[in-house]
Amino acid sequence: MNFRPTPRVCRIAFAVLAAALAGPFAACGPVTGIVRFDTLATCPHQPPTGPESLPPGPTKEDLQCALSELRQVIIPTPAQNLLAAKISAELAAGETVIAVSEKLAGEGKWWAERMLFGATNDPVGLYLLAVNMGQLIIRHPLKALKDLPKVERSLKKAVAGAPDFDEGGPLRVLGMLYVKAPAWPQGIGDSDKGLELLEQAVERHPDHPLNHFFLARALWDVDGDSAREQIAAQLAITRNLLAAKDWGYAAGRWNRDIADLVKDAKLR
Numbered sequence: 001m002n003f004r005p006t007p008r009v010c011r012i013a014f015a016v017l018a019a020a021l022a023g024p025f026a027a028c029g030p031v032t033g034i035v036r037f038d039t040l041a042t043c044p045h046q047p048p049t050g051p052e053s054l055p056p057g058p059t060k061e062d063l064q065c066a067l068s069e070l071r072q073v074i075i076p077t078p079a080q081n082l083l084a085a086k087i088s089a090e091l092a093a094g095e096t097v098i099a100v101s102e103k104l105a106g107e108g109k110w111w112a113e114r115m116l117f118g119a120t121n122d123p124v125g126l127y128l129l130a131v132n133m134g135q136l137i138i139r140h141p142l143k144a145l146k147d148l149p150k151v152e153r154s155l156k157k158a159v160a161g162a163p164d165f166d167e168g169g170p171l172r173v174l175g176m177l178y179v180k181a182p183a184w185p186q187g188i189g190d191s192d193k194g195l196e197l198l199e200q201a202v203e204r205h206p207d208h209p210l211n212h213f214f215l216a217r218a219l220w221d222v223d224g225d226s227a228r229e230q231i232a233a234q235l236a237i238t239r240n241l242l243a244a245k246d247w248g249y250a251a252g253r254w255n256r257d258i259a260d261l262v263k264d265a266k267l268r
């Protein structure tokens with residue numbers, strides 16, 4: 001006997017397939033274990049279509065609203081996966097509660113892996129995967145040695161395929177990874193290579209404050225007091241760029257990082 005599915009059966013089958021494709025953030029809502037943003041006042045209830053949908057200089061609440069809405073999309077577009085991975089990393093980086101930061105970075109890693117499903121060498125997806133993994137590594141340094149090779153491989157492919165994404169993001173993140181990681185034979189660290197990549201980020205994207213700040217931070221870590229003039233010059237540029245534009249939620253963290261470096265290097 002031949003079976004002909006009824007329209008109702010077709011609808012149920014499609015719903016099951018869509019939920020499977022959507023993973024843990026299907027229309028039923030966020031799964032247990034992710035960060036809920038219960039303190040939000042009102043959100044637009046309109047999922048952003050991509051990074052261009054965010055307001056200029058997005059606040060923490062803007063980012064939380066966008067991520068909350070993206071979680072409800074059954075089958076997100078590549079641009080929505082990208083935005084969700086990026087927002088998750090930004091919220092994780094600014095979070096002071098370790099358990100909350102870990103959940104956000106874990107979610108960001110999941111979104112990035114969705115970008116890589118069927119496109120395993122997508123350089124932007126690999127970059128966002130590495131950025132979110134980096135947040136997890138920061139929270140658990142003892143696990144870093146196990147995960148660093150994967151992060152390095154992802155960032156190298158990102159540098160090769162999309163060095164200008166996020167205004168030099170792959171260059172500055174891989175550069176700082178080489179500066180901060182233990183050197184051979186314990187790890188992948190290479191301060192010369194790291195500084196070279198950070199200088200490339202500054203040259204290619206001189207208008208992004210993080211490129212200058214990361215170079216300043218690396219110069220202090222590598223050369224210490226002998227590089228104080230260069231460090232001061234890069235920090236001055238960083239401050240000017242921060243003052244010239246509304247960078248949103250990230251600006252608060254960047255200013256705190258600048259203050260820490262000024263204190264460490266005994267600069268004014």
